Amino acid sequence: MGEEIDKGATESRRVTRLSRLPEVQHRVGLGRSTIYRWMSEGKFPKPVQLGGYSVAWSEREVEAWISDRLK
Template sequence: MTTFIRRAEVERRTGLKSSSIYERMAAGDFPRPIRIGPKAVAWDETEIADWQAERLAKRDASAAA
């Protein structure tokens, strides 16, 4: 089952602010939100967790090199 999280929760979990989230989305480096209503969007919780895991894997690969 997919869980959607709103922007404030995405900010809390990632440590990124709104402007950084949207800049990274524009660059193709952050998951895109899903429209959940006429004026509301949310992110897939799993996609955010995968993005975080990818960051950790890149960090660990750089440390091992």
């Protein structure tokens, strides 16, 4: 009767939150120009394209970047 759900598969999956530029700037304490310059130099995570000219950063990648700076 009905479909059986694999609980292991659903519990391990986590939703990635995306952050827009103003939030990223606030979190890391950097300005727009610095973020984009460091992205081109490979020093900061690149955003994902949302459509058109809209982009956002993975919260996990930004958190990992912050953690690396604190080591």
